[in-house]
Amino acid sequence: MDNGKEFIERRKHPRFKVKRGAVAAMIKTSPAKKEQTEDLPMNEGSIATATKDIQMGQITNISKGGLAFRYYYGEDEYNELFDLDILFVQDSFYLKKVPVNTVWVSHAVTKPSLSLLKSKEQGLQFEELTPHQISQLDFFLQNYTHK
Numbered sequence: 171m172d173n174g175k176e177f178i179e180r181r182k183h184p185r186f187k188v189k190r191g192a193v194a195a196m197i198k199t200s201p202a203k204k205e206q207t208e209d210l211p212m213n214e215g216s217i218a219t220a221t222k223d224i225q226m227g228q229i230t231n232i233s234k235g236g237l238a239f240r241y242y243y244g245e246d247e248y249n250e251l252f253d254l255d256i257l258f259v260q261d262s263f264y265l266k267k268v269p270v271n272t273v274w275v276s277h278a279v280t281k282p283s284l285s286l287l288k289s290k291e292q293g294l295q296f297e298e299l300t301p302h303q304i305s306q307l308d309f310f311l312q313n314y315t316h317k
Contacts, residue, residue, distance in 0.1 A: 183233040186315035191259045192229040194239040194294075196252040227292075229256070232315065234307065236273065236295040242287040254294065256307075258314045265306045269297035 227241025237256075256265040274293040299307065 183235040185231045185233045187231055188229045189314050192314055193257045193259060194227055194229050195255040196225040198223040199251045199253050238291060238293045240289060240291045242289050268303060270294040271297055
């Protein structure tokens with residue numbers, strides 16, 4: 171590095187690039203809404219009726235410790251509390267309500283022709299996963315990433 175400091179990798183788990191079709195969905199939560207939607211099944215109707223409360227993006231990399239994903243947003247920036255769902259669209263894989271903590275956010279420069287949409291990449295760290303979520307994450311890493 172230019173400043174003479176050596177880079178030290180702090181990640182505990184190796185990162186993997188994901189196959190095309192891996193998507194993360196941030197779903198806005200509020201105490202009232204969370205109680206109402208907690209046990210609703212994920213289907214076309216639930217997505218269609220709540221699109222303003224969902225921000226979806228392409229997962230760029232993932233590990234057992236967290237993921238990074240890129241998404242586009244309009245005028246309203248997405249700064250609210252959210253649940254995270256992980257999907258792989260070709261195989262109907264669906265891992266819901268993954269507890270995460272935002273580690274970093276990067277705003278990308280957009281081209282003038284796309285001025286209405288802005289791009290953001292966000293790094294998320296997984297918090298305490300249930301045994302079922304760990305099993306599903308292991309399945310995802312095994313089947314939907316490039317080794």
